[in-house]
Amino acid sequence: MNPQTIVVKIGTSSLTQKNGQIAIATIASLVETLTALRQKGHRIVLVSSGAVGVGCLRLNLKEKPRKMALKQAVAAVGQGRLMRTYDDLFNSLGQPIAQILLTRRELMERNSYVNASNTFEELLNLGVIPIVNENDTIAVDELKFGDNDTLSALVASLIKANWLFLLTDVDRLYSDDPRIVPNATPIDLVSSNEFNQLQVTAGGSGSSWGTGGMATKLAAARIATSSGVTMVITQGQQPQNILKILDGESLGTKFEPQTQTDNARKRWIAYGLIPMGKLYLDDGAVTAITQRGKSLLPAGITNVEGEFTAGDAVQLCDRNLQEVARGLVNYSSQELNKVKGSHSTDIASILGYNASDTAIHRDNLVIKD
Structure with missing residues (x-):
């Protein structure tokens, strides 16, 4: 061997x-x-x-x-x-x-x-x-x-x-x-x-x-x-x-x-990090990230749980409260609470700036088995 x-x-x-x-x-x-x-x-x-x-x-x-x-x-x-x-x-x-x-x-x-x-x-x-x-x-x-x-x-x-x-x-x-x-x-x-x-x-x-x-x-x-x-x-x-x-x-x-x-x-995102919060998603967002390999947009977020800052790991959950993915957020929990359900084009007008069009980029997303 x-x-x-x-x-x-x-x-x-x-x-x-x-x-x-x-x-x-x-x-x-x-x-x-x-x-x-x-x-x-x-x-x-x-x-x-x-x-x-x-x-x-x-x-x-x-x-x-x-x-x-x-x-x-x-x-x-x-x-x-x-x-x-x-x-x-x-x-x-x-x-x-x-x-x-x-x-x-x-x-x-x-x-x-x-x-x-x-x-x-x-x-x-x-x-x-x-x-x-x-x-x-x-x-x-x-x-x-x-x-x-x-x-x-x-x-x-x-x-x-x-x-x-x-x-x-x-x-x-x-x-x-x-x-x-x-x-x-x-x-x-x-x-x-x-x-x-x-x-x-x-x-x-x-x-x-x-x-x-x-x-x-x-x-x-x-x-x-x-x-x-x-x-x-x-x-x-x-x-x-x-x-x-x-x-x-x-x-x-x-x-x-x-x-x-x-x-x-x-692997580091999936297993090395402790999630600091949860994002609850609508059905369209769940399908987009789990089946089509897309990034998570603010429009697909229905609720934000926990307190976290940009760069922290969070769990992504479906309407049944089941974790479907995990990822690193581009915005804090306070910011996502303000832009959840909104189109990416509206981020700048809501927050006064636009750090990213995505809540979590697909490169920072790991789908749960």
């Missing part, structure tokens, strides 16, 4: 044992596997959960804290200890690593997004394995990724990865939770055409320490596959399966990438 760019995400449930202790054997196997992949010439990024769980262990806490300030403090304790573990193991094999802590803020601003991409590129060129986690110590709710499944998919999109492996506490995706429903059907392959029809009962997190569940993994699959990335869900306690999957063995659940993928800018 030609050298590939591979993102591997491992969850807290795989990094810790049932008693809360660090699963050293699993981490050691993961380190050996990723080092072996690097020696084969592949470019590797590891997205690792576990900072809060390890911090709880270090501080003898019996459950994950719910208070934000306490959780951030515990994450600060755990992150250093987790990286110490990784560094000791990788160093024993002669493999250099780097730590990258991200919040959504780094991916919301275009310049920061590009800088993050450049940093990853240089580290990978140096043969380093970056270890990524959400910066729990400073992240606030509105800027959090929510879970590392989402973070890993965004990183895979950011660095134009070929593969994303989600290592979890089940061996693959099932039609239902196999821990509850014994006859749940295993799903080995999800083609790009089958993804939207996939019927799965997606539950919550599998352990008391985790934040993700199968629902977040399906959301990650949507982000990754739309970016041209092949995603695999497989058993976290057997990271060596990554090597077998790359060699063609059918293990875990494989999600095929979509053939038509958005460019990097549109």
Whole structure:
């Protein structure tokens, strides 16, 4: 196989044992596997959960804290200890690593997004394995990724990865939770055409320490596959399966990438930004942007929700309140409230100026799947 760019995400449930202790054997196997992949010439990024769980262990806490300030403090304790573990193991094999802590803020601003991409590129060129986690110590709710499944998919999109492996506490995706429903059907392959029809009962997190569940993994699959990335869900306690999957063995659940993928800018709009408001559209505007590839004009806007400024991301919704697209606005919420329902030729007379004939240009629009 030609050298590939591979993102591997491992969850807290795989990094810790049932008693809360660090699963050293699993981490050691993961380190050996990723080092072996690097020696084969592949470019590797590891997205690792576990900072809060390890911090709880270090501080003898019996459950994950719910208070934000306490959780951030515990994450600060755990992150250093987790990286110490990784560094000791990788160093024993002669493999250099780097730590990258991200919040959504780094991916919301275009310049920061590009800088993050450049940093990853240089580290990978140096043969380093970056270890990524959400910066729990400073992240606030509105800027959090929510879970590392989402973070890993965004990183895979950011660095134009070929593969994303989600290592979890089940061996693959099932039609239902196999821990509850014994006859749940295993799903080995999800083609790009089958993804939207996939019927799965997606539950919550599998352990008391985790934040993700199968629902977040399906959301990650949507982000990754739309970016041209092949995603695999497989058993976290057997990271060596990554090597077998790359060699063609059918293990875990494989999600095929979509053939038509958005460019990097549109992926950034769709997944990197937090919408600051909503625009409600009439039927004509919905048809124009979703079926004819047109820009959104003020005439098609029926209502404006939220407070935002020009350049912010907003959701575009139809008469049934369903999101149909997302984009970057050319006007603030106050300005759009004044010109909604009006023809573009009337913008100057209403506002006293005309920054653009469009509310959102088609180049800054992403249609929802």
